[in-house]
Amino acid sequence: MRAWPDDDVILYDGVCVFCSRWIRFIAARDxxxxxxFTAIQSAYGTRLAQAFGIDPADPDTNAVIRGGVAYFKSDAALTVLSNLPGWRWTRVLLAVPKPLRNTxxxxxxxxxxxIFGKYDAxxxxxADMRARVIE
Structure with missing residues (x-):
């Protein structure tokens, strides 16, 4: 986990259908x-990814900056979910060993x-969600 100056920012693969649905799921429950949110394909997202060693051309994880700390893979997903109303129960899943969760x-x-497909762009x-996007 590394520090980043912005907080509560989710880095995701903007051409991934599953990842984009994940972002809409979060936005609807927040x-x-x-x-x-920032797509890894945006200028800001690329800088963020590179700062944390994620290849913007072949991302293998989403990330979330929470409390100034970057979380990756299952830690990122559970950190986001556990901070949404009605989803706090997901914190118990952090008790599952990280290697198993990340597998x-x-x-x-x-x-x-x-499985889910890929957008061309x-x-x-x-418009409502656009205000929450960092490019």
Whole structure:
């Protein structure tokens, strides 16, 4: 885990259908609009990815900056979920050993384009969500 100056920022693969749905899922369940989003394909997202050793051309993880700390893979997903109303129960999943959680995460991440599809370009959020996107 490394520090980053912005907080509550989620880095995601903007051409991944599954990843884009994940972002919409979060936005719909975040009434305080705490989380902001950046696609790895954006200038800001590329800088963020490179700062944390993620290859922007072949991302294998999403990331979230929370409390000034970067979380990756299953830690990122559970950190986001556990900070949403009604989803705090997901904190118990942090008790599952990280290697096991990340094995499942890696399996989905490796096959996400094949299973869920891929956009030709980053998905365009609606006007309400657009205000929460960092480019």
């Amino acid at each position: 009434p305080d609009k705490r989380f902001r 499942v995460y890696n399996l989905v991440a490796k096959n996400r384009y094949r 980053c998905f365009v959020p609606d």
